[in-house]
Amino acid sequence: xxxxxxxxxxxxxxxKKPARMVYQDETVAALxxxxxxxxxxxxxxxxxxxxxxxxVSEEDEAVLGHLLSVASQLARERKIEAQGxxxxxxxxxxxxxxxxxxxxxxxxxxxxxxxxx
Ligand code: AMP
Ligand code: ZN
Numbered sequence: 108x109x110x111x112x113x114x115x116x117x118x119x120x121x122x123k124k125p126a127r128m129v130y131q132d133e134t135v136a137a138l139x140x141x142x143x144x145x146x147x148x149x150x151x152x153x154x155x156x157x158x159x160x161x162x163v164s165e166e167d168e169a170v171l172g173h174l175l176s177v178a179s180q181l182a183r184e185r186k187i188e189a190q191g192x193x194x195x196x197x198x199x200x201x202x203x204x205x206x207x208x209x210x211x212x213x214x215x216x217x218x219x220x221x222x223x224x
Pocket of ligand 2: 110111114115116117118156157207208
């Protein structure tokens with residue numbers, strides 16, 4: 108499993124940094140965002156380090172699909188499914204990516220606007 112010692116999410120996955128984990132399986136994990144931007148703000152991350160969507164290849168298709176599936180499952184469990192929720196992946200500087208370990212934001216519990224800022 109590829110891990111980066113200086114990557115905060117890899118450190119969390121290795122149990123070296125604390126986090127409020129809400130879901131874990133063999134390939135992905137989910138945690139509470141430390142600076143929530145909505146009443147529900149979860150991050151769904153692959154265990155294998157990928158910087159962003161810019162680095163994915165065909166071999167990552169299964170885990171990418173699983174990330175979305177887990178996001179959907181967590182949205183149901185958190186009861187944000189009926190009202191609607193947002194799933195966001197920031198990729199690179201202009202999109203505002205601050206942690207270079209691919210992650211899905213799952214946001215819900217309030218109204219979101221479009222286009223995003
Ligand atoms: P992004 O800006 O899309 O790269 O999102 C990174 C997210 O990770 C931000 O929403 C941060 O609040 C969140 N974050 C950073 N460090 C931690 C941490 N140690 N535990 C949980 N969430 C974190
Ligand atoms: Zn990482």
